[in-house]
Amino acid sequence: MIFTIISIILILAGLVFFLGAAVGLIRFPDFYTRVHAAGKGDTLSSLLVLLGFAVYQLRDFESFSHDWLILLVILKLLAISAFILLTSPTSTHALMDAGWEDKVKPEIAKDRSNHLEEDGPKY
Amino acid sequence: MESNTFFIGVGLALLFLMIPAMWRMSVGPTALDRIVAVNVIGTKTAVLLVVIGQIFGEVSMFVDFALAYSLLNFTGSLAAARYLHKTKAGAGKLIVFDEPNPEK
Numbered sequence: 473m474i475f476t477i478i479s480i481i482l483i484l485a486g487l488v489f490f491l492g493a494a495v496g497l498i499r500f501p502d503f504y505t506r507v508h509a510a511g512k513g514d515t516l517s518s519l520l521v522l523l524g525f526a527v528y529q530l531r532d533f534e535s536f537s538h539d540w541l542i543l544l545v546i547l548k549l550l551a552i553s554a555f556i557l558l559t560s561p562t563s564t565h566a567l568m569d570a571g572w573e574d575k576v577k578p579e580i581a582k583d584r585s586n587h588l589e590e591d592g593p594k595y
Numbered sequence: 596m597e598s599n600t601f602f603i604g605v606g607l608a609l610l611f612l613m614i615p616a617m618w619r620m621s622v623g624p625t626a627l628d629r630i631v632a633v634n635v636i637g638t639k640t641a642v643l644l645v646v647i648g649q650i651f652g653e654v655s656m657f658v659d660f661a662l663a664y665s666l667l668n669f670t671g672s673l674a675a676a677r678y679l680h681k682t683k684a685g686a687g688k689l690i691v692f693d694e695p696n697p698e699k
Contacts, residue, residue, distance in 0.1 A: 480601065487608050490639070494615040497632065506619070507631050514635045521605075521642050525649060541655060548658045549645070552665055556638065559669040563634055566676035571627045573680055 475530045482524030490517035502579035503571050511564030515556065522553045599650060606646040609639055630675045637668030 496509025526549040533539050613636050620632035641661045648657025 476598070483605055487605065487612070490609070490612050493635065494612045497619050497635065498615045503625055503628055506628060510616075510631050510635050514638050518638050518642050521609075522645065525645050525654070528649070529654065545655045545658055548662060552641065552645075552658070552662050555662070555665055555669075556641070559665070560634075560638060563669055563672040563676065564631075566673055566680075567627055567631055567634070570676045570680040571625070574627070576625055576627065 473531075475527050479524040479528035482520050482527060486517040486520030486524060488517075489513050489520060493517060503576045504568065504578050507564060507568050507571070511561060511568075515560040515564075518556045518560070519553050522549050522556070525549055526553070602646055602649050606643060606650065609643050609646065613639055626679060627676075630672060630679070633675075634668065634672040637671070638665065641665040641668065 490513060493510055493513025496513060497506055500506045500509055526546045529542050529546050529549070533542050536543070616632045616635045616639075620629050620636070623629045623632060641664045644657050644661040644664060645654065648654040648661075651657070
């Protein structure tokens with residue numbers, strides 16, 4: 473019962489973060505802020521939902537010799553979580569870098585200097 | 596509350612929250628916006644596969660699909676980012692094959 477409650481809390485928190493990612497993907501003004509919202513919200517919500525499902529698998533666990541398949545499923549869910557934790561920021565960074573190299577215009581206030589228009593990307 | 600009802604609700608919530616990403620994918624001003632939206636949808640599809648496996652009571656089978664799908668999604672988005680980086684076409688609305696992006 474305690475595992476079910478923990479998993480429900482984790483899954484609902486993941487849905488809340490995905491709601492944030494979706495709202496940011498719609499409402500933010502330029503490419504960089506949209507990538508920011510999508511990358512962070514997407515990574516964290518995927519992690520939380522997958523960890524919630526990994527905790528939920530523990531509800532029937534009794535002994536290691538009888539229920540080792542459950543442990544295998546949990547191991548695979550944790551592997552997906554670790555993989556998403558590694559790859560989602562990497563692909564976000566790659567997309568952001570491609571946009572920066574292509575000089576996608578950021579939304580900048582009028583009185584701030586935009587060095588993208590002066591001399592190209594600086595690192 | 597029966598557990599299957601909760602998981603069906605979670606799957607439907609994931610599905611409906613993909614609609615903003617699909618909207619961004621269809622209207623997004625640059626090509627890279629579309630790729631970002633596709634990346635979000637792909638990651639969430641891997642999660643949705645686990646949800647579907649839980650609804651069917653076959654998580655041990657569907658978790659392999661989710662792992663393979665997340666691998667493919669990462670490879671695809673990296674390939675798209677590298678391609679748009681090489682062709683300098685990411686800032687345009689459409690991918691231009693021959694001439695470089697006029698804004699550059």
